Amino acid sequence: MIGPQGAGKSTQSRMLAARFDFVHISVGRIIRWHLEHRTKLASRIQAILDSGKLIPDEIVLDLVRRRIQEHDWNYGFVLDGFPRSRAQAEFLWQNWDIDRVIYIDIPDPLVFERVMTRGKEGWGSGYTKRADTDPEALRRRIRNYNRRTQPLLKLYEDLGMLVTIDGNKSISGVFSRITTSLDLRSGPV
Numbered sequence: 001m002i003g004p005q006g007a008g009k010s011t012q013s014r015m016l017a018a019r020f021d022f023v024h025i026s027v028g029r030i031i032r033w034h035l036e037h038r039t040k041l042a043s044r045i046q047a048i049l050d051s052g053k054l055i056p057d058e059i060v061l062d063l064v065r066r067r068i069q070e071h072d073w074n075y076g077f078v079l080d081g082f083p084r085s086r087a088q089a090e091f092l093w094q095n096w097d098i099d100r101v102i103y104i105d106i107p108d109p110l111v112f113e114r115v116m117t118r119g120k121e122g123w124g125s126g127y128t129k130r131a132d133t134d135p136e137a138l139r140r141r142i143r144n145y146n147r148r149t150q151p152l153l154k155l156y157e158d159l160g161m162l163v164t165i166d167g168n169k170s171i172s173g174v175f176s177r178i179t180t181s182l183d184l185r186s187g188p189v
Helices: 009-020 027-036 040-050 057-068 086-095 108-121 135-148 152-158 171-181
Strands: 023-026 077-080 101-105 162-166
Touching: 009 023, 009 077, 009 101, 009 171, 023 027, 023 057, 027 040, 027 057, 027 077, 040 057, 057 086, 086 152, 101 152, 101 171, 108 135, 152 162, 162 171
Parallel strands: 023 077, 101 162
Antiparallel strands: none
16 A cells, blocks of 8 residues: 555555455554654654655665564455555565555645644644644655655556555545455455
């Protein structure tokens, strides 16, 4: 599940996991755990996020590798917010079988509006509330996202893996489009 910050990746990933008994693997949740537990990695991550940059591949790859190796799923997993770079995508394809890449597409102005609102209101699953309420840091994150992640869409499309979903719909509308596109019409309730 990929898309810009505020696209609804976590919401849709959680819904897929609950409905179809997948495991939801959230890079953001893993990072927040480190921040909340003040691990050795936390201060480095916090400085990166506060500057509006994306966390380097070597950190993200190590975190994802450790989590996937737990292999605690029956029917599969949904990766939330990963991969975000070509190196991350290559790592994923070299190590695991991936069926589809779901891209939740929303325009940059809507990203900005959603993230600023959730940061000010104190809700959502953004990495940090402080970075979410800093407009310039958010603009840098959007630019970094577009520079690093957007080019992957063509690669996914060429591999026949890309499912593009309009994220400017209701939560249930987006979920319905995802499940229909993946032909997931049944499953545990």
